Amino acid sequence: MAERLVVIGGDAAGMSAASQARRLKGPGELAITAFERGHFTSYSACGIPYWVGGTVDGPAALIARTPEEHRARAIDLRMRTEVTELDLERGRVRALDDGGRESWTEFDKLVLATGARPLRPPLPGIEARGVHGVQTLDDGRALIDTLAASPGRRAVVIGAGYIGVEMAEALIHHGYAVTVLDRGEQPMSTLDPDMGARVHEAMCGLGIETVRRAVVTAVLTDDEGRARAVATEDAEYPADVVVLGMGVRPETALAEAAGLPLGPSGGLLTDLSMRVRGRENVWAGGDCVEVLDLISGHTRHLALGTHANKHGQVIGANVAGGYATFPGVVGTAVSKVCDLEIARTGLLEHQARAEGLEFVTVTIESTNHAGYYPGARPMHVKMLAERRTGRLLGVQIVGREGAGKRVDIAAVALTAGMTVEQMTMLDLGYAPPFSPVWDPVLVAARKATAAVRAAGM
Numbered sequence: 001m002a003e004r005l006v007v008i009g010g011d012a013a014g015m016s017a018a019s020q021a022r023r024l025k026g027p028g029e030l031a032i033t034a035f036e037r038g039h040f041t042s043y044s045a046c047g048i049p050y051w052v053g054g055t056v057d058g059p060a061a062l063i064a065r066t067p068e069e070h071r072a073r074a075i076d077l078r079m080r081t082e083v084t085e086l087d088l089e090r091g092r093v094r095a096l097d098d099g100g101r102e103s104w105t106e107f108d109k110l111v112l113a114t115g116a117r118p119l120r121p122p123l124p125g126i127e128a129r130g131v132h133g134v135q136t137l138d139d140g141r142a143l144i145d146t147l148a149a150s151p152g153r154r155a156v157v158i159g160a161g162y163i164g165v166e167m168a169e170a171l172i173h174h175g176y177a178v179t180v181l182d183r184g185e186q187p188m189s190t191l192d193p194d195m196g197a198r199v200h201e202a203m204c205g206l207g208i209e210t211v212r213r214a215v216v217t218a219v220l221t222d223d224e225g226r227a228r229a230v231a232t233e234d235a236e237y238p239a240d241v242v243v244l245g246m247g248v249r250p251e252t253a254l255a256e257a258a259g260l261p262l263g264p265s266g267g268l269l270t271d272l273s274m275r276v277r278g279r280e281n282v283w284a285g286g287d288c289v290e291v292l293d294l295i296s297g298h299t300r301h302l303a304l305g306t307h308a309n310k311h312g313q314v315i316g317a318n319v320a321g322g323y324a325t326f327p328g329v330v331g332t333a334v335s336k337v338c339d340l341e342i343a344r345t346g347l348l349e350h351q352a353r354a355e356g357l358e359f360v361t362v363t364i365e366s367t368n369h370a371g372y373y374p375g376a377r378p379m380h381v382k383m384l385a386e387r388r389t390g391r392l393l394g395v396q397i398v399g400r401e402g403a404g405k406r407v408d409i410a411a412v413a414l415t416a417g418m419t420v421e422q423m424t425m426l427d428l429g430y431a432p433p434f435s436p437v438w439d440p441v442l443v444a445a446r447k448a449t450a451a452v453r454a455a456g457m
């Protein structure tokens with residue numbers, strides 16, 4: 001008899017796992033059943049800001065594989081069906097379909113890929129018409145419909161993380177006057193405050209009103225129950241549409257109820273093969289797990305599609321009897337708002353301090369191209385290096401075209417455990433349209449090397 005694999009969650013991690021397992025084992029050896037409570041499978045939530053903004057088509061273009069395509073590969077995919085209970089002792093899951101029918105499905109191996117849940121604090125008016133999350137393609141469609149029907153042209157985005165700033169750009173493309181409210185000292189709490197301040201300044205320069213230290217207290221509504229403004233402790237901001245980008249938490253309610261181990265951020269804990277700790281036949285990946293931070297040695301919750309897809313590959317190989325591991329992350333992320341590119345990898349200052357590390361920091365200003373080449377624009381690189389050893393600890397970049405993806409140089413250097421001195425002689429590509437003769441990352445590495453020497457033993 002074929003082994004039975006059940007997958008919960010039909011997006012990046014879940015369907016990558018199911019597809020990889022199917023590549024390695026045919027239906028005679030492995031029967032795969034997958035549950036997805038939504039309308040779509042294998043879709044790119046990452047593309048939603050660009051679909052909403054009109055840069056890319058959607059939703060079809062954002063779907064890598066439809067339910068029919070998965071079924072054609074002998075994956076029994078149950079759409080609009082939510083798993084409501086895990087019975088790990090008896091090896092079965094309970095599910096409820098959209099017709100209200102309940103069923104139990106037995107498994108030999110289980111994959112949890114339930115993703116993350118967007119934060120939606122219980123504020124007055126938060127459920128009003130005109131208030132939108134952007135987690136799913138259905139959310140994207142609903143927002144596009146609201147934008148098309150809205151007579152006004154004022155938008156408020158709550159949250160200035162990467163989804164918030166990407167949505168600000170999308171709304172600008174629709175001709176909205178955009179206000180971004182964030183409770184932090186600076187937008188982009190994934191950066192140090194000094195680099196966040198550069199983002200703040202640039203966003204204001206792009207015509208996006210960016211309000212810091214804004215504690216939202218309510219969404220105010222009109223007589224018909226539509227959002228008309230967002231209230232903070234200090235002011236009111238008129239809004240015809242409100243977009244929420246307040247972050248996410250791992251979707252682990254089912255796992256928690258079944259007694260599976262959760263980490264400090266509420267994500268499932270796995271070993272390097274993505275097997276849930278202490279469970280022989282349960283794997284988990286994507287936004288519902290915590291990942292090992294290779295710099296700090298601790299687990300963190302980092303909800304990123306890049307990890308979810310890799311987790312799925314690893315899980316698929318392992319559940320099909322192969323062997324693969326996910327070693328961990330260095331914390332790399334890149335995003336943009338209009339032409340401003342924002343990137344980071346490794347540790348921020350407060351994270352390095354919390355690990356008890358002593359370090360130097362340097363920040364340099366350079367340009368994305370050779371200064372004499374048309375279109376050269378300033379870019380800033382901040383670098384952290386460990387005192388005494390000179391080991392690279394982190395890099396943050398804010399700049400224009402071509403700035404953001406330079407963070408990948410630092411991501412590789414971090415993964416390889418390089419010192420900033422070793423980085424100074426990296427053989428990077430150079431031609432005037434791409435960089436100055438000394439790439440800004442190398443300039444930062446040189447300055448950091450000098451700072452490490454100056455800090456002494």
Ligand SMILES: Cc1cc2nc3c(=O)[nH]c(=O)nc-3n(C[C@H](O)[C@H](O)[C@H](O)COP(=O)(O)OP(=O)(O)OC[C@H]3O[C@@H](n4cnc5c(N)ncnc54)[C@H](O)[C@@H]3O)c2cc1C
Nearest residue numbers: 009011012013037045046083115286287303304305306308
């Ligand atoms: C607007 C936006 C922009 C983003 N941009 C980027 C980016 O630029 N780069 C990047 O790396 N990442 C980005 N991400 C994050 C990325 O989309 C996620 O990390 C990725 O989708 C996670 O994949 P996942 O499979 O773990 O979870 P999800 O994509 O959340 O999928 C989980 C699925 O499980 C289903 N599910 C949950 N519980 C159950 C249940 N009990 N029964 C049945 N089904 C269930 C859900 O309906 C969902 O479809 C972005 C996310 C958003 C929202």
